[in-house]
Every structure is written in C-alpha cells, then in structure tokens.
Amino acid sequence: MPDLYLEGMVGTPPWPDEPHFTGADVRAMLARAHGERVTVLLNCPGGLATEGLAVYHALRDYAPGVDVVIVGVAASAGSLIAMAGSTITMRAGAVLMIHDPAVPFVDGRGTEAEHRETADALGRMSDGYASIYAARAGITPQAARDVMRAETWFTPSEAIAAGFADIAEDAAAQNAAAFSYAAYQHAPQHLLAGSRASGPSRQAVMAWIGGVNPASSSMEGMGMDPDEIDDDLTQGQGDDTTTGGEGDDTTPGGEGDDTTNSGEGDDTTTGGDGEEEDPAASDASAICHLVEMHGESAAVAGDFIARRQTYRQVVAHYQQRGNTVPNPTGPRARITRDERDTRRAGMTAALVAQFARNDPTDTRARPFMSMSLAEMAATASGYRGSLRTADDRLRVFMDMHTTSDFPLSLSNALNKALADRYREQVPIYRQIAREKSFKDFRAHSIIRPGDFPMMRPLGEGGEIKSGTIGESAETVALGSYGIRFDVTRQTLINDDIGAIADAIADQGRMVARFEEATFFAACFGxxxxxxxxxxxxxxxxxxxxxxxxxxxxxxxxxxxxxxxxxxxxxxxxxxxxxxxxxxxxxxxxxxxxxxxxxxxxxxxxxxxxxxxxxxxxxxxxxxxxxxxxxxxxxxxxxxxxxxxxxxxxxxxxxxxxxxxxxxxxxxxxxxxxxxxxxxxxxxxxxxxx
Known part of the structure; x- marks a missing residue:
C-alpha cells in the first residue's frame, strides 16, 4: 500500500520556505498511486479551510480507499483531513485537535451588524462541521459542537475512546509540524515549548488565516504592525483566533476580505455582492477543485465563495479566460512503501475474532471489528457507493474478486477459524492411537514401540554387541478427501457473519466426525x-x-x-x-x-x-x-x-x-x-x- 506523506500547513502560505501541501499536490500524488489503496501519514497543524476541504474531498473521493496515520499532529484543518480515512491510526505521543471555527476580523468597519453577520455564518459553518465529526464518532451533532467549543486536544487513547480514531500504534510519533501553536487557546505545553524562535509570527499566521496578506499595509488598519510579523511565536497565548479545522478557517480573499468557506455544504460565507442564495457545499468543494485545477491559489477560490458564486458561474469565468499556467509549487507529498499486508492482516484478524465472537488480539483488527462482510469488501475494493440494498451488497461481493485482496483476507480468516474449531474437538480415536506425520502420500512403514533390542553383557574386551531395531512390515498411507459447499446468495445478502461462524463451527465438527468414522472403519472392522x-x-x-x-x-x-x-x-x-x-x-x-x-x-x-x-x-x-x-x-x-x-x-x-x-x-x-x-x-x- 503506497504512503502519502503530508507535513506542514495545508494551503500555500506567503512564506515560501514553510512546509506545506495543497489539494493539487495531493491529487497529483494520488494519480501516481496507480489505483492502489493509500496510507496517509499526516503531520498537519492546520491551515486554510478551502485547502483542507479540498484535501479532505480528494482523499474521500479516491476510489481505492485511504487509511490515515497521524504521525505527529492533526490540528484544526488537519483534523478534517484525518476524518477522510477509512481507518485512523495515531502513533504514541501524537495529538489530534478539534475546535470551533473562528475568524480574527470582520468585513468593513466592524459594526454590530457586521459582527452579527459573521457570527451567524460561523454558527452555520460550525453546525456543518459538527455533523462530520458526529458521523465519524457516532455521537450527536450537539455533542460534537461541545467538543469543538472546548478546543479539545486528544491523545491516541482519548481519541479512540471518543470515536475520532481507531488504532493506537506503539511506534513513537515524530516531532509535530512547525507552527505558531500559540494561536490556539489550549495548545499542549510540549507544542508551545517546541515552537521555533524564527519564522512567521502568531499575528502573521492569524492574518493569513483571516484573509489578509501579512506583509500588507492593511494590517496597520487592524492594529497590527507589519514590522512585527517575526515576533516570537509563543507570545499572546490565549487569543481565540484559530487555524482552520475541518473547514473552520477563513480563506484569503482580497486585501481585508475576511471570507469563510463552507463545510460539507452547510455553511455560507460573509460579505459578497448581495446575491440572495449561497452556493451549495458541493459547489464550494467543486469550486476549490476547479480553481486548483487551473493552477490558482486558495485565495481565488475563497474569493469566489465569498462572493457567493455558483459552480456554473466559476466554470463560465474560466471558459471566458481560458486556462492558466498550472501552479509550479512542488508537492510536499511523497509515496514511500507498500503496506497492503497491514490492512489484509487487520481484516483477517477482525474476521477471525468475529467468527469466534471474541475480542481481537491484534490491534490492527480494531478498525474493522464493527464492519460487516460487505463493508470490509467495500473498503478493500475502494467501493464508495451505498450498501443499503441487496443489489449493493451483491455488487460489492462480485467486484471484490477483481478489484481487491479481500478474498485472500476472507480465505485466511475462514481457514484460521476452521482450524480453531477443528482443534476444539477431541474424538475418541485420538485417545487410543498414536499420531504420525506423513511427508508424502506414499505408504509409510511403522516402527513399533518396544521393539528396541534388549541390552546384552559386554564382551571380555569391553566390546558392545550389536542388535537390530524390530520393524514390522505394516504400512499406513494418507488419503485425500474433500467436499464442495456454498455460502449462499441469501447469506451474502443478509451479510450475517454469525451465520458463517456457525457454519465454520459445523464444518470443524464434521471433519472430526469424519476422521472418527474413517479411523474406526479402517481399524475396527x-x-x-x-x-x-x-x-x-x-x-x-x-x-x-x-x-x-x-x-x-x-x-x-x-x-x-x-x-x-x-x-x-x-x-x-x-x-x-x-x-x-x-x-x-x-x-x-x-x-x-x-x-x-x-x-x-x-x-x-x-x-x-x-x-x-x-x-x-x-x-x-x-x-x-x-x-x-x-x-x-x-x-x-x-x-x-x-x-x-x-x-x-x-x-x-x-x-x-x-x-x-x-x-x-x-x-x-x-x-x-x-x-x-x-x-x-x-x-x-x-x-x-
């Protein structure tokens, strides 16, 4: 399974040397994955909402499927990206942060009406994001909002308990990606202590998030001195300005524009030209993709969204302009190694545990324990459609033979479960006969116990006399046996793992009974x-x-x-x-x-x-x-x-x-x-x- 390594801020910051990645980078790397399932190694402290949303949808739309491993930090927009994984793993020491959307500025002079409009937009945005977190964790949207309002930082065990992660790895996390963590209200001390002594200041990061060029004179009008953008990163801790989480960050528009992006289609943006209707979430996501496909920055997409442009209007804009030169910024993502065996082993262990109705002993099984057969087959094959109808489930089982390695996981699990059920049997013949290992199917001669020659007196010169091991002429040979059986169409449609488990147990008992009958027919007739x-x-x-x-x-x-x-x-x-x-x-x-x-x-x-x-x-x-x-x-x-x-x-x-x-x-x-x-x-x- 190829790895996709995403480190640094999401979005292109005005500081070219800062580690970062964009939605265009991720889509390019996914295109080079050659249709294989991908593991995303994530170390993202946050960034631009539109870019985070673009990366989230790029990963979610990748048909072969994506598993996410948080190797350092997944904060704010990084937590949105993490939610795209079919499975989410956190290494020891890694952290995940979920918080409420925020903007540091409002459009215009900052009147009561302007603040209220921005607050209303943030509320709608927050509700949209809460629905995503709630779906992942299996909680109510209101419960998710409570987690967001508290700016909650999770350790691996806490994230798993809350439903925002699946696996805690023993491997140690690497250092969290460099960032101005003082921008967060409750950033852990180890992140604050590890902040760099040089680089963009907290104020500069906040300005970028809020849609302002950190080096522009517009910062002066907001009480921010452009000469102070290199202040120490840890100063001013406690401000409630945050970088984006799951689309919770504003995106750069024009100078002074404080635009926000929509999350999963539920949120609108402030400002604009007075159009009555907000674009749908699918429009917002599609606009981000379209803008990046034409090589332009997230600021351009944010401007379109802020002005409530629909997707068709943006398409018309590019049709009139023609294509621009693609963004030359090199991707920060890279594909490294194959880890398909990890998923296969996890699915196998999960199936074995489900067949046995036990808890898994392999931590790799945890993400798959709540999945049905159809869901595992869909995950392995990259199927992204519905599994509600019988035809949906049958289609998944049909496709899995050509598009995934799930049949191998299923075969391994069935054989392991069958062997376990078989070994639980204690037929009588095993208690009255001796077991022998056969190297092949030829007749094997039997040396009987007790046929070792008796010892004899030594000769006068101390010589030891020879003897011969008694060997009878009896021979025994193996026989090969088999039978065909079916997992019926009805069983597959019912997606009943319990029924398959019972069938396996029956097969284990049947084989033991077959051996008993075969033994007594051969030996006691x-x-x-x-x-x-x-x-x-x-x-x-x-x-x-x-x-x-x-x-x-x-x-x-x-x-x-x-x-x-x-x-x-x-x-x-x-x-x-x-x-x-x-x-x-x-x-x-x-x-x-x-x-x-x-x-x-x-x-x-x-x-x-x-x-x-x-x-x-x-x-x-x-x-x-x-x-x-x-x-x-x-x-x-x-x-x-x-x-x-x-x-x-x-x-x-x-x-x-x-x-x-x-x-x-x-x-x-x-x-x-x-x-x-x-x-x-x-x-x-x-x-x-």
Whole structure:
C-alpha cells in the first residue's frame, strides 16, 4: 500500500520556505498511486479551510480507499483531513485537535451588524462541521459542537475512546509540524515549548488565516504592525483566533476580505455582492477543485465563495479566460512503501475474532471489528457507493474478486477459524492411537514401540554387541478427501457473519466426525477383529493371544483374563513387554455396564474389592456397535493403531473454487488423513455377550 506523506500547513502560505501541501499536490500524488489503496501519514497543524476541504474531498473521493496515520499532529484543518480515512491510526505521543471555527476580523468597519453577520455564518459553518465529526464518532451533532467549543486536544487513547480514531500504534510519533501553536487557546505545553524562535509570527499566521496578506499595509488598519510579523511565536497565548479545522478557517480573499468557506455544504460565507442564495457545499468543494485545477491559489477560490458564486458561474469565468499556467509549487507529498499486508492482516484478524465472537488480539483488527462482510469488501475494493440494498451488497461481493485482496483476507480468516474449531474437538480415536506425520502420500512403514533390542553383557574386551531395531512390515498411507459447499446468495445478502461462524463451527465438527468414522472403519472392522496384518492374521485373533477364545460379558473375571493376556505380549524380538491395559473401549450399548464394573467400591470384605477401580478408563463411541469390548494399553507405550496428517497441514483447509456467482460463493473443504494398524501388541478383544 503506497504512503502519502503530508507535513506542514495545508494551503500555500506567503512564506515560501514553510512546509506545506495543497489539494493539487495531493491529487497529483494520488494519480501516481496507480489505483492502489493509500496510507496517509499526516503531520498537519492546520491551515486554510478551502485547502483542507479540498484535501479532505480528494482523499474521500479516491476510489481505492485511504487509511490515515497521524504521525505527529492533526490540528484544526488537519483534523478534517484525518476524518477522510477509512481507518485512523495515531502513533504514541501524537495529538489530534478539534475546535470551533473562528475568524480574527470582520468585513468593513466592524459594526454590530457586521459582527452579527459573521457570527451567524460561523454558527452555520460550525453546525456543518459538527455533523462530520458526529458521523465519524457516532455521537450527536450537539455533542460534537461541545467538543469543538472546548478546543479539545486528544491523545491516541482519548481519541479512540471518543470515536475520532481507531488504532493506537506503539511506534513513537515524530516531532509535530512547525507552527505558531500559540494561536490556539489550549495548545499542549510540549507544542508551545517546541515552537521555533524564527519564522512567521502568531499575528502573521492569524492574518493569513483571516484573509489578509501579512506583509500588507492593511494590517496597520487592524492594529497590527507589519514590522512585527517575526515576533516570537509563543507570545499572546490565549487569543481565540484559530487555524482552520475541518473547514473552520477563513480563506484569503482580497486585501481585508475576511471570507469563510463552507463545510460539507452547510455553511455560507460573509460579505459578497448581495446575491440572495449561497452556493451549495458541493459547489464550494467543486469550486476549490476547479480553481486548483487551473493552477490558482486558495485565495481565488475563497474569493469566489465569498462572493457567493455558483459552480456554473466559476466554470463560465474560466471558459471566458481560458486556462492558466498550472501552479509550479512542488508537492510536499511523497509515496514511500507498500503496506497492503497491514490492512489484509487487520481484516483477517477482525474476521477471525468475529467468527469466534471474541475480542481481537491484534490491534490492527480494531478498525474493522464493527464492519460487516460487505463493508470490509467495500473498503478493500475502494467501493464508495451505498450498501443499503441487496443489489449493493451483491455488487460489492462480485467486484471484490477483481478489484481487491479481500478474498485472500476472507480465505485466511475462514481457514484460521476452521482450524480453531477443528482443534476444539477431541474424538475418541485420538485417545487410543498414536499420531504420525506423513511427508508424502506414499505408504509409510511403522516402527513399533518396544521393539528396541534388549541390552546384552559386554564382551571380555569391553566390546558392545550389536542388535537390530524390530520393524514390522505394516504400512499406513494418507488419503485425500474433500467436499464442495456454498455460502449462499441469501447469506451474502443478509451479510450475517454469525451465520458463517456457525457454519465454520459445523464444518470443524464434521471433519472430526469424519476422521472418527474413517479411523474406526479402517481399524475396527472385520467383525470387530480389525484389519489383517502383513502375516495374514487380523489384529485381534485367538492364536496370537489378542482375542478371547469365547465371547463373554464384561466382568471382573473376563477383565482379569484380558489383562493377563496383554501382560504376556512380547516384542518382535521375543522380549516380554509387561504391558497393562488402560482403556476399556465399548459401544454405547455397553457403556453403562462398563462404568458399573470398573466403578470404585468400598467393600467390607477384601475379596469383594474391585481390582480395576481407577485403573481402567471407559471410552465409548457410536462408531462401535454390539456387545464386543476391547482392552487397550496406553498408546504411548504400545500403539495398535496410528493416524496422521500431511506434514505441515494437520488441519482441514478451505479454498475458494470460483468467483462470485448468482448462487453465492463456492468453496471446497479439503483434508488429508490416514489411519491404519501398526501391530497387535497391547490390545485384546472379547466378542461380548
């Protein structure tokens, strides 16, 4: 994701060496972003309202989308620019300031009527700006006005709590952009202390904001000496003149004109030629864009707006004049690095958290936690239209496959959520078999535990005799499985993340049940005797002492016979293994009887004590039927069976099969799983009764 770095005042000041940027600069840099989503790194202390509004609309109108990171300060007009971000991040130590619009002068002699007219215009302007802040923070416009009147300075945590920012970064903020912060009533001390000892004075900045050339003789008529424009920046703290925030600054008109711009179309301007109707907000914004497209300054746009010119009148003006030479001032914005992965990771983490109905553990997820699927898809693709209707949402999901990386975020989130739900399952087969990792899909030979050769006496010369690790000829191979399923058109229209979360949980449980069924079909078939091993005999057979000679019900006597048989099992090399059963495995039909037989008793006579109490764990699965039952040793000591997954892929995975269609989105659920017999040592089977 390209970065757009905006530092300094917004608008072109009369001091050419001052860091600044304009709406034209920003639009030029956006044009060089080649249609990629942009991150704006913002360090703006304020400036001209028309320029701030022009930058705000340029960013808001940029189709691929904009994320804002406040790296130093976003004050006054800078806070307006910040509000253009789909997400707003503040670095540690950064500040954001929102305040009421103000003008230092009124037009004319300053009569009561002129002051009242200016005050009325400022009130309408303030209400317009309040609606923007209110929409961003989810508060009422009146509550936003209260924040503005107080000239509120926010730390990152305070801005997030108030709804004016989304993320607080650990990275330290850089020094705030140079500015005459004494122009603000409540500027933090660290900003005042960091003011420069040289540069334009507070009075000069105020004059520029108010539409007066700081070096002109007009300042004398307002009680300001042009020779004092280089006074110390911190003097006079407490004056209520401010630089513009969200369009709250006046714009330079002609000498002595104190014009204001409109914010989002709600505000009018003072002065003018007596025309009855104010231009609409769209006119004010469009006029700013049009003037800058013709290479002229914000002062010209401010003059048009102050005289209540409509957009069509300004178009006619330029049609009569012809185009002027573009502004030669070089842009202060620059594109640096790609951060698309940050947004993708944030969306993925937000989706995972929403699927799990948990709070996110990744701070990058916070801006997206309140978004629906459609809103995230729209943000990723740069869609700026409405999402009110079913067609709107379907269009977003259709477009996302060609215009954004949201499908990758969705796939990653679905797979993470599926893996989490899958791992929550504890099927019986995992407790009675040993896990094995498969490097590929070829048949793998099984080395049985307990087949390490016995130690032998050293020879007379101290030589150590050799032995061979016993290896059976049993092999197990992986199988690949999959199924296609759909996220239906209805689910997408409903935009129901909860329904998708439930579907994922169902899929996780389904895969675990599938593994259970596959395992028991492979290992406990053949009438309960299990598969034939390489010697041609079943896992459980009477000749090898792994099966009872006669079927019998579960009792102390039959359990004792099974335990004795397992104790006598030997390794491939003939070594006595001295194993003891740990698990009593039964079908649901015999589960209660099994629990009764191994339940602890406190008999009066020692010969009535239950020798198996606390020594056998009853396990049951619906994959077994009938009266048969099994005694099994701890699989860590002697595993009759193994199961496994492809190395590095132990969970099921989802893959989008094709692009969005009329029936919804199609996915395939795929999984690699294998199970088989490793030998017959450590188990015993009774057909039951």
């Amino acid at each position: 053949n009438g309960g005797a299990g598969p034939n091993l390489s010697d041609g005999n079943a896992v459980f057979n009477a000749a090898d002492g792994t099966k009872a000679g006669a079927n019998a019900a579960i009792s102390i006597t039959t359990l004792a016979a099974g335990r004795a048989a397992i104790r006598k099992h030997t390794s491939i090399g003939g070594a006595k293994l001295n194993l003891s059963p740990k698990i009593l495995l039964v079908s649901p039909d015999k589960e209660t009887v099994a629990e009764q037989v191994v339940a602890p008793l406190t008999p009066a006579d020692a010969d009535k004590a239950n020798p198996f109490s606390g020594k056998l764990e009853v396990m049951s699965t619906a994959e077994l039927t009938g009266n048969g039952w099994y005694l099994l040793a701890n699989p860590a000591d002697a595993a009759l069976f193994v199961f496994g997954f492809l190395e590095g892929s132990s969970a099921p995975r989802m893959r989008q099969e094709d692009v969005f269609g009329r029936a919804g989105m199609s996915w395939t659920l795929e999984h690699d799983f294998g199970a088989g017999a490793a030998g017959r040592v450590g188990g015993w089977f009774n057909g039951g009764a």
